Amino acid sequence: MQKTWRSHLLLAYSLVILAFLYLPLLILALYSFNESRINAVWTGFTLDWYKTLFQNRRVLEALMNSLFIAIISTVVSTVLGTIAAIALNRYQYKCKPVINGLLYLPILIPEIVMGLSLLVLFAQTQVPLGKTTLILAHITFCLSFVVITVNARLEGMRHELEQAAMDLYATPLQTFRYVTLPLAMPGIVAGALIAFTLSIDDFIISFFVAGPNSTTLPLYIYAMVKRGISPEINALSTLLMCATISLVVIAQILQPQHSSKNND
Amino acid sequence: MKKLLVFLVSVLTMALLAAGCGGDADKKDAAAGEQQVLNLFSWADNFDPEVIAEFEKQYNCKVNYDVFANNEELLAKIQAGGAQYDLIQPSDYMVATMLKLDLLEKMNMDNIPNAKNLVSTLQAPVYDPTGDHSLVYTWGITGIAYNKNYVKDVPDSWEDLWNPEYAGRLILLNDSRETIGMALKKNGFSNNSTDPAEVEKAFQDLKALAPNVLAFDTDTIKQKFIAEEAWIGTMWTGDASYTLKDNPNIGFVVPKEGATIWADTFAIPKGAKHKELAEKFINFIYDPQISAKNYEYIGYNDPNEKAQEFHSDEFKNDPMLKIGMENIDKGEWLIDIGEALPMYDRYWTELKTAK
Known part of the structure; x- marks a missing residue:
């Protein structure tokens, strides 16, 4: 009896927490289908805001900028991050904890501090602000996340398979190509997806280092809000949210499936 | 495993494709050679997209339209350097600040003959007395908006906001200079008063x-x-016009004591690479017919005197914009109050925490 009472309470508590997390997002999405220009009252269902969104050249430009920057930074940070993680995992050296700590640091540093320091750096070195600086900045903060994700995968990996491959006269390169890399792949994909999501969503750091012709979607949404909140912003945010959620779901689906297969 | 590889490869191809596209665009730019770029830094949704497209066509150039959300953000970006914008849109007081910091280029008025079309009151405002570092683009005036269903006596003075009947139904702008300025005006003082006794009264x-x-x-x-x-x-004319379209009961007045007037301007930052193109753009926007089209889209008062004949009746008869235009002489610009600013800030904090 007591147990059911407790589990009911737990269920209610969980639901409240979930509602607290997702209700604002749901309402935001709901009002993107509202006919009225004003968020205050519901007047009827429409898809017009999505239509106007896709006819808006500025929105499409911002979307292209976001995708371009996210794809480049994801590819670069995934390659660099994977290499770094493998090296960190494989070799023992004196300052390992220090290096590890340094890699974690960008995750802990307040974004605003990182954005500002990057802006100062670019200003000092006279790098013109624009897509280049955005990509550099995004690689910088994505890198740590990739290293950590890949590293976690490598930590959980047994070294017997690599040793067996070497016993069978595989060269180090072959071992890496046919054994290590496939085993680490779920971690690498997860890292890449995290990097992509972070880059697409980033506002604060982008805010500091954006220049001509590099307005990304989050920057555009922010500037639109100042103009008065219209359902167009809701529609745009809903799309951005859906994209992010589906990426996270893909990352979740990919990981357990393949890790179990690989462990067999 | 295969699925994974396919996924990875497709991601990579996408990346390469995107990179390729980028490269192509650069090449195209180089090939066209002549095609210039205008880097515009402005508020979001501040132009009719068709007007910009027409400018691009006519001058064989590309307009990069980037956006900011407030004046301070704009100032930071310009001060940091590095960002090479050709045309920016600071508000009135920010023009004064930027002039003081020597961040604005003097415009060559020979390239902007249409600037003469501006309403005379807006031609050399106090924040830019020579009138050659900035030109008014949008402007508005602060007045009283009210709902005719609940507010029976048409207000004509700021004093009417103090009517106890409207307790709990009153909104003031979330801006220290605007709101304290309003209370100063109510007492017959300047909205730029630096006299401690006057500000204290407000x-x-x-x-x-x-x-x-x-x-x-x-x-x-x-x-x-x-x-x-x-x-x-308290509300700005542009917002009042927007509100009226969704609620026909809204009325608007500019009180007899006078009110705060504001403007967003065109200005060219120091060191702009495409200064002449920026000037051509400004001139293009002030062309009477273009101007008529553009302002109907953005829904603000058109400061262009020659454009009035090209406007639709609906725009010409917009009651809110009309009220703004008729009361333009009641407006007083907010200027830099220097040492008095901390006093305003202190009072403002106290007000908002008292609320």
Whole structure:
């Protein structure tokens, strides 16, 4: 009896927490289908805001900028991050904890501090602000996340398979190509997806280092809000949210499936 | 495993494709050679997209339109250097600040003959006395918006905001200079007063009003009036015009004591690479026919005198914009008050915490 009472309470508590997390997002999405220009009252269902969104050249430009920057930074940070993680995992050296700590640091540093320091750096070195600086900045903060994700995968990996491959006269390169890399792949994909999501969503750091012709979607949404909140912003945010959620779901689906297969 | 590889390869191809596209665009730019770029840094949704497209066609150039959300952000970006914008849109007081910091280029008026079309009152405003570092693009005036269903006596003075009948239904702008300036005006002082006694009087009046205030709000003020949460409050002409379209009961007056006037301008930052193209763009926007099209889209008062004949009747008869235009002489610009600013800030903090 007591147990059911407790589990009911737990269920209610969980639901409240979930509602607290997702209700604002749901309402935001709901009002993107509202006919009225004003968020205050519901007047009827429409898809017009999505239509106007896709006819808006500025929105499409911002979307292209976001995708371009996210794809480049994801590819670069995934390659660099994977290499770094493998090296960190494989070799023992004196300052390992220090290096590890340094890699974690960008995750802990307040974004605003990182954005500002990057802006100062670019200003000092006279790098013109624009897509280049955005990509550099995004690689910088994505890198740590990739290293950590890949590293976690490598930590959980047994070294017997690599040793067996070497016993069978595989060269180090072959071992890496046919054994290590496939085993680490779920971690690498997860890292890449995290990097992509972070880059697409980033506002604060982008805010500091954006220049001509590099307005990304989050920057555009922010500037639109100042103009008065219209359902167009809701529609745009809903799309951005859906994209992010589906990426996270893909990352979740990919990981357990393949890790179990690989462990067999 | 295979699925994974396919996924990875497709991601990579996408990346390469995107990179390839980028490269192509660069090449195209180089091939066209002549095609210039205008880097415009402005508020979001501040131009009719068709007008910009027409400019691009006519001058064989590309307009990069990047956006900022407030003046301070703009100032930071310009001060940091590095960002090579050719044309920016600071508000009135920011023009004064940027002039003081020597961040603005003097415009070559020979390239902007259409600037003469501007309403004379807006031609050499106090924040830019010579009138050759900035040109007014959009402007508005602060007045009283009210809902005719609840506010029976048409207000004509700031004093009317203090009417106890509107307790809990009153909105004031969430801006220290605007709101303290309003209370100063109510007492017959300048909205730029630096006299401690005058500002103190304004503050005491506002403090007495604070319990009646529903919200200090700027960003969602239109929604509050349309949903009739708010009955009366301070509002800009442009917002009033927007609100009226969604709620026909909204009225608007510029009180007899006078009010604050504001403008967003065109200005060219120091070191702009495409200064001449920027000037051509400004001139293009002030062309009477283009101007008529552009301002109908953005829904603000058209400062272009010659454009009036090209406007639709609906725009010409917009009651709110009309009220703004008729009262333009009642407006007083906010200027830099220097040493007095901390005093304003202190009073403002006290007001908002008292609320």
